Amino acid sequence: MSIAEKFEQIEKLKGKIDVLGSQKDWDDAFFKKVKVDFTYNSNKLEGNTLTYGQTVKLLRDFVAPKDAASRELLDMINHQKILDIVFANYRSQNISEDNIRTFIES
Numbered sequence: 001m002s003i004a005e006k007f008e009q010i011e012k013l014k015g016k017i018d019v020l021g022s023q024k025d026w027d028d029a030f031f032k033k034v035k036v037d038f039t040y041n042s043n044k045l046e047g048n049t050l051t052y053g054q055t056v057k058l059l060r061d062f063v064a065p066k067d068a069a070s071r072e073l074l075d076m077i078n079h080q081k082i083l084d085i086v087f088a089n090y091r092s093q094n095i096s097e098d099n100i101r102t103f104i105e106s
Contacts (some may be wrong), residue, residue, distance in 0.1 A: 003097060007096055007097065031087055032060075035059075035080060035083045035084070035087065036055060036056055036059055036060070038083060039055065039059065039076055039079045039080050039083065040052050040055040040056075040076075042079060043055075043072070043075050043076055043079060046075065048072045048075055048076065049068075049069075049072060050065065050068060050072055050073075050076065054068070055076060058073065058076055058077070059076065059077075059080050082104075
């Protein structure tokens with residue numbers, strides 16, 4: 001399957017998701033929780049040692065733990081920045097290779 005075909009399949013599935021679930025319940029608090037949870041779990045898979053509580057403090061209050069490695073802090077912050085872009089634009093943009101590249105280059 002080519003990349004273009006995969007993107008077409010993703011768009012079809014996205015359309016089905018949009019039809020299935022009302023996004024009325026997706027308020028700012030919901031998006032904030034999803035972004036923090038996703039950032040924590042994604043970085044944990046990569047070996048980041050910050051706890052969930054430390055992640056929340058870093059992303060919501062900009063308070064970094066004293067013993068944290070700068071690489072771990074930057075990984076968390078950069079991941080959050082990408083999610084901010086994705087969540088801000090998820091309704092208005094189709095998924096395409098160009099859009100993905102834009103996210104990566106941000």
